[in-house]
Amino acid sequence: MKKLLLFFVSMNLFITGCSSDSDSQNIDSEIIANGIEFVPTKLKVSNGVALVEGEAALDFSLTKGSSGSSNYEALTFKINYPLTSSSAPNGIYEFGIGETGTMLFAQGSYTKGSTTYILAGYPVKVTALGNDKFKLEFQNIEAVNPSDFSQIIISGYCEGKFQ
Incomplete structure (x- = not known):
């Protein structure tokens, strides 16, 4: 009986010890794309290349599935913000054409x-x-399909x- 109990305790430690943080990103999401729910399984942010001097940039990526497969889904975007902003990167960012220095x-x-x-x-x-x-x-x-x-x-x- 002791051996059986020891076996189950050691298996439990082995299973919990082998889980990785990347498998459980703890994502809270309610994104709707074209009326269909999109639940990303991977979140990533990295420093981007700023478009003009005096700005910084972040590249965001929200993905699900494998690239190139029919189940692949991704929402990727870059934000640009002035280095002088005390609240950056917090803000409301407009997609499309904007005037540099007047809006995010x-x-x-x-x-x-x-x-x-x-x-x-x-x-x-x-x-x-x-x-x-x-x-x-x-x-x-x-979102517009260019074709x-x-x-x-x-x-x-x-x-x-975001990893």
Whole structure:
């Protein structure tokens, strides 16, 4: 009986000891793309290349599935903000053409399977929560397929730790 109990205790320690943080990113998400829920399984943020001097940039990536497969889904975008901003990167970023120095702007795309849409209008609100955690709020963003000009709307939010 002791051997059986010891076996179960050691198996439990082995199983819990082998889990990785990347498997459990603890993502809170309610994103709707074209009327269908998009639940990302991987969140990533990295320093981007700023478009103009005196600015900084962050590249965000929210993905699900394997790139190149029919179940692949990705929402990727870059935000640019002035280095002089005391609240950056917190802010509301407009997709599309913006005047440098007068507004915060972003550029990005949404991909489902093999179809890619360019994010073209309305904003994303970015809130840095500390410790690599962000909340992203998508405010009815227009996404346009450049090959046939079809449009979809992306709305909702995503919150979690970005690797």
